[in-house]
Amino acid sequence: MKINLKPLDKLFSEFIRKRDKVCQKCGRSVGKLDAAHCFTRAKKSVKYDPDNACLLCWNPCHLYYDHHDTEKKEFFRKRLGKRAYDLLDYRAHRPAKIDIEAITLYLKNQIAKLEENQ
Numbered sequence: 373m374k375i376n377l378k379p380l381d382k383l384f385s386e387f388i389r390k391r392d393k394v395c396q397k398c399g400r401s402v403g404k405l406d407a408a409h410c411f412t413r414a415k416k417s418v419k420y421d422p423d424n425a426c427l428l429c430w431n432p433c434h435l436y437y438d439h440h441d442t443e444k445k446e447f448f449r450k451r452l453g454k455r456a457y458d459l460l461d462y463r464a465h466r467p468a469k470i471d472i473e474a475i476t477l478y479l480k481n482q483i484a485k486l487e488e489n490q
Contacts, residue, residue: 380472383479384420390486392427396451397437404430408437410448410460417468420475422482423452423460 388407395405408428411418418424426448428434437444449457 380420380476380479383476383483384425387422387479387483387486388425388427390483391422394427395429395433396426397428397433397447400429400433406430406434408434410444411464415464416470417466418460418464419470420479421460421463423456424464426451 385407389405394401405427406429407425409419409425411424413419415424428437437447448460452460
């Protein structure tokens with residue numbers, strides 16, 4: 373299934389790719405690598421939260437976690453640490469308005485910093 377990505381989605385994906393560089397589960401750096409979300413993209417409050425996503429290779433890592441929610445949550449809990457994961461979980465279950473302009477500005481700034489440090 374092809375997902376129609378909006379400009380902000382593409383920018384967020386670019387940020388995750390530049391930040392993580394390799395699959396955060398297996399270390400693969402070639403092939404199809406995706407920004408994978410811990411809490412679904414439908415959770416607007418954390419859709420563009422850098423803690424809610426990491427780079428995973430499509431097969432096997434992303435596919436596996438998409439079908440094993442408990443293991444995916446545990447992976448993110450270990451990745452973030454208990455406190456950061458609990459805060460992410462709290463934010464994910466709260467309604468929030470998305471400030472597209474502020475998020476866009478933040479992501480562009482973060483991408484520029486990553487590119488500067490390469």
